[in-house]
Amino acid sequence: xLVLTRKIDESIIIGEDxxxxxxxxxxxxxxxxxIAPKELSVYRKEIYEAIKRENVAASMAxxxxxxxxxxxxxxxxKKTERxxxxxxxx
Amino acid sequence: xxxxxxxxxxxxxxxxxxxxxxxxxxxxxxxxxxxxxNHKTGSPFKWLQSVDDAGLAFVIVDPRLxxxxxxxxxxxxxxxxxxxxxxxxAEVYVFVVIPEDPKEMSANLKGPLVVNRKKRLAKQIVLxxxxxxxxxxxxxxA
Numbered sequence: 512x513l514v515l516t517r518k519i520d521e522s523i524i525i526g527e528d529x530x531x532x533x534x535x536x537x538x539x540x541x542x543x544x545x546i547a548p549k550e551l552s553v554y555r556k557e558i559y560e561a562i563k564r565e566n567v568a569a570s571m572a573x574x575x576x577x578x579x580x581x582x583x584x585x586x587x588x589k590k591t592e593r594x595x596x597x598x599x600x601x
Numbered sequence: 602x603x604x605x606x607x608x609x610x611x612x613x614x615x616x617x618x619x620x621x622x623x624x625x626x627x628x629x630x631x632x633x634x635x636x637x638x639n640h641k642t643g644s645p646f647k648w649l650q651s652v653d654d655a656g657l658a659f660v661i662v663d664p665r666l667x668x669x670x671x672x673x674x675x676x677x678x679x680x681x682x683x684x685x686x687x688x689x690x691a692e693v694y695v696f697v698v699i700p701e702d703p704k705e706m707s708a709n710l711k712g713p714l715v716v717n718r719k720k721r722l723a724k725q726i727v728l729x730x731x732x733x734x735x736x737x738x739x740x741x742x743a
Contacts, residue, residue, distance in 0.1 A: 549678045549681075549682075550682070552624060552727070554727055555729070558711075558727060558729070559627065559727070561711075561735055562627050562628075562709070562711065562712040562725070562727055562735070563627040563628040564628075565696065565698060565709045565711075565712065565735055565736070566626055566627055566628045566629065566659075566696060566709075566712070566725075567628050568698045568700070569659045569660065569696040569697060569698045569709065570629070570657055570658070570659055571699075572658075572659065572660040572697060572698070572699045573699060574608050574640075576699055576703045577640055577644070577646050577660065577699075578641070578644075579703070580646075580699065580703055580706060581640070581641075581644050581645055581646055583704070583740050584645055584646075584662075584666070584667070584739055584740065585645060585666075587667065587739065587740050587741050588645075588666045588667045590741060
């Protein structure tokens with residue numbers, strides 16, 4: 512891992528078009544500003560990892576269980592509808 | 602064209618039904634083309650079946666079925682990537698996880714799939730704020 516020390520308002524440049532700037536340091540938090548081409552997505556790592564794990568779990572859905580689940584889901588959705596109608600009336 | 606799938610065998614899809622991911626679904630970088638298949642007529646579940654990987658398919662569902670007020674705040678950049686000019690162009694789905702105990706099934710409201718059917722483009726949007734959970738339990742009190 513490349514390690515660089517930066518102060519507030521200093522940046523690092525990655526390649527030709529990515530800049531990461533230290534905007535503020537408060538206690539244990541560092542606020543970073545990121546300038547990158549808009550075709551690149553920038554994620555907080557823990558959110559990226561969580562979504563990835565969830566996607567992998569989603570890719571393992573067993574087709575044979577869907578039929579029984581769809582009835583439960585539709586019934587559960589109806590319940591939600593009814594309770595929000597009641598809320599609206601109240 | 603015919604595509605091969607491990608779950609549904611060989612299926613016939615029209616070229617113009619194929620949806621291109623403008624960015625891969627996180628964790629699945631090599632699969633760029635998908636089709637959306639109905640699970641059964643009248644079923645709320647749909648399958649997002651990969652065209653590039655026969656074994657890859659996700660269960661997706663329209664989140665408004667169980668969360669009528671669900672809204673995806675689409676960033677300008679994402680709207681541009683998806684070539685969405687009008688809100689009506691956007692279809693929103695969420696990925697469903699069915700664990701071993703299927704009653705624990707959940708939907709990922711934090712990483713919805715936004716599809717522009719007209720342009721046949723899609724992207725999984727990662728919502729940065731915490732307004733929606735990663736695992737929204739679909740069966741209340743089941």
